Amino acid sequence: MNLSCILYVDGEFEGVIHSKKEVNIGKNGHIKGDVTTQRLVVQGYVEGTVNAQRVEIKAAGRVNGSIESSELVIEAKGIFEGNSIVKDVSPVPTPETLEKIQIKKA
Numbered sequence: 001m002n003l004s005c006i007l008y009v010d011g012e013f014e015g016v017i018h019s020k021k022e023v024n025i026g027k028n029g030h031i032k033g034d035v036t037t038q039r040l041v042v043q044g045y046v047e048g049t050v051n052a053q054r055v056e057i058k059a060a061g062r063v064n065g066s067i068e069s070s071e072l073v074i075e076a077k078g079i080f081e082g083n084s085i086v087k088d089v090s091p092v093p094t095p096e097t098l099e100k101i102q103i104k105k106a
Helices: 095-105
Strands: 007-010 012-019 022-025 030-042 043-059 064-074 078-085
Touching: 007 012, 012 022, 022 043
Parallel strands: 007 022, 012 030, 022 030, 030 043, 043 064, 064 078
Antiparallel strands: none
């Protein structure tokens, strides 16, 4: 399913979802498959691979699979089982790296 609008799922869906905006999984929603979107809000259950800019797992939400995102928010009582990859994040500078940067500026 390819979308350029917001999608709200409060039932069962099996397959691949590509949305240019937001996908919201309601409390009765269950997705089995891959989800690619800008923002994913999970109040129900997702099984599969998620690729999004921002993923929010709400208190009753559950994700089982792999998440690749720039931001991952899991509320208290939200459940995430699987692997998470943070994308678009620069590494934390070490003291040696900071020293080299300061030397170059001098």
